[in-house]
Amino acid sequence: MDLPVEEWTSHILQKWSLLPKSIQVTISTAETLNDIFLHSSSLLQPEDEIFLKRLSGDYLVGKDPDAPLFYREEGNKKFQKKDYLEATVLYSKGVSHSRPHTEDISLCYANRSAALFHLGQYETCLKDINRAQMHGYPERLQPKMLLRKAECLVTLGRLPEASQAISDLESNFAAKPTLAASQLQILQRTLCHLKIKVQEKENLTEAFPAALTKAFEDVDLRQENEQISSASSSVSLCTDPLKGRYLVATKDILPGELLVKERAFVSVLNPGEMPPRHHSLESKWDTRVTTGDLYCHRCLKHTLATVPCDGCSYAKYCSQECMQQAWDLYHSVECSQGALLLTLGVFCHIALRSTLLARFEDAGKVMKLCGESSNRDICLPESKNLVQMLSYDLGGESEKKGKTVEAPIPGCDINGKYKNNYNAVFHLLPHTENHSPEHKFLCALSVSALCRQLEAASLQVFTAAPKSCRLKAVEAPALCPELSVWGVAMLRHMLQLQCNAQAITTIQQTGSKEKLITDSRQVRLATGLFPVISLLNHSCSPNTSVSFISTSATIRASQQIRKGQEILHCYGPHESRMGVAERHQKLKSQYFFDCNCSPCEREKQSSQKGPGREAFCCHACGALLQGGDVLSCGTASCTESVSRDHLVSRLQNLQQQVGMARKLLRNGKLERAIQLLLRGQHDAESFLSSEHSMVGEIEDHLARAYAALGDWEKSAAHLQKSLRVVEACHGPSSIEMGHELFKLAQIFFNGTH
Incomplete structure (x- = not known):
């Protein structure tokens, strides 16, 4: 990729x-x-x-004239099954393959507006209705769409506009009585209900603020750095013959303080799974949802109602404005080279x-x-x-000529x-x-x-x-x-780019929308270049964390940073996710340096002293086992010893057992899954460290199973055990800990309702 x-x-x-x-x-x-x-x-x-x-x-990145009909029909199938989200994406694919000012594009926009209406996306629905009309939506189909427009306006409380839309609709009925009697009767009945709704709303006093403030306002730097754009005045830029350029704290910094807020100089959306069309067995048109279907190719904003490039089917945007800006800046050159760029x-x-x-x-x-x-x-x-x-x-x-x-x-x-x-x-x-x-x-x-x-x-x-x-x-x-x-x-x-590209990530929920407990995972959305963030050196246990909104990255202190201390960022290999040998191999192969950060030095010394968290324990006394091919108990009073190969074999069997339980969970066979997991839990306690990742995984699956049965008390108890393992492995401020706490909050919420 x-x-x-x-x-x-x-x-x-x-x-x-x-x-x-x-x-x-x-x-x-x-x-x-x-x-x-x-x-x-x-x-x-x-x-x-x-x-x-x-x-x-x-x-396939060009516009195929046969594709809009295909995607519209596929979208209609999803719409009939009330899968409005999937229908919206399929209609968007139809829009992308349509030429401007054609019946194809107007029909796709109109159909998408219907799906958006059922998703409660009323403002976006109105935009699609306007787009459909702008591209020449057929007169014969106008009444139904105008009625949808009026319904949106009523729901949004825009009553004067709703009244005008109803008036226009009545005029349309009178001027062009082309509808069948049964259809006309249904539309007129709906229209009457809408008029009553408008009158009722006009008589109500407003019980909520007319405009709610945004839940999350943009956070800006308190005081911008005079030397480094996009950085806080709390940091300064230094150089060193060995380190190169790096940032240090100019004062004591508290956890959570914003240090850098930088917009990517350049970013490119990750194309996601885009199989070449000869890999598709059923059709040359792909109906799967990819990253490129859900995010603006310029600003990376999540959007259900994409606006396509007029020249290709690949580039999609959140608005006409983003589309035009992309064209002016780079897409006028890239448009004809889309397939080549995907290949390269x-x-x-x-x-x-x-x-x-x-x-x-x-x-x-x-x-x-x-x-x-x-x-x-x-x-x-x-x-x-x-x-x-x-x-x-x-x-x-202007160039400053001759100035040395x-x-x-x-x-x-x-x-x-x-x-x-x-x-x-x-x-x-x-x-x-x-x-x-x-x-x-x-x-x-x-x-x-x-x-x-x-x-x-x-x-x-x-x-x-x-x-x-x-x-x-x-x-x-x-x-x-x-x-x-x-x-x-x-x-x-x-x-x-091998050393300086930054993965722009987002959090996506996993699991079906019917689930009461949803999981989330971090996914790579795009790749960008951030010149200021590229100044940060690596640590396997950094003192900062990074997050993304659109094309902007924010770097915050994740712990207290003393004046004069270096600001450190993690390039990927983190001490909580992989061992020192694996981290060194990855950093050397991609970034060309040998890491000598404190966690690496500490881990090298501790690995010589004894086992880590992923260790085996003595079944007799519970102490951690140590040694090579033959493991012995670490306590002087215990003489137990066991072959490492035997315990590795037991671990592999346990992993297979948990895998089977996971499959049973996915298939809704909860009782059988719980039996298998409880057996695995008992087995794990007899030979694995209490902080072993497999112990945490078993507890997490048990929490999911009991949540699915509605037994919130047992679910919370098992998830809290999983939390202890996650905290030991990844740290109290890790993103993994955040995901687990979010799940626990959902369990407590559901348990009180």
């Missing part, structure tokens, strides 16, 4: 393996990214492009979008400024090199300010020397193939655009006046 599809990756790696050794050496020892790109791109042959075109042709992966897509968000001339200026004279990353300011500086931002400040100054911290402007702009993004480290030659070759050829397609499409991008967007399209930068500059900039970004 981040990198190109497997077929293209395999093709390029095979191509690399067949290159003469001399060419491999030339690319491997190239001193600059420019040399890597030029040497690699010269090897891209027409047959490679044909192969890539065939791969990208498997993705999210990193390649972000690389392109980053350069499109910067003015093309400035991308070249920054590259010339850095003058990558070697394959090494930009040197740290301690080298005291004097460089020719330019004052740069996306607003287009001491180099500031990389990414800062001439005034020493670190901003959320392309200059800061460009100076994120690509770690060129750490990537394998094969990986650099793959990235370079992928970017080269994309550049060639952009160059080929440059004459068509602005002429083949939909009429509604054509005027805006001409404002996009010229695509390839100097192909190599584009390519090198994008190659740099692709290499940067």
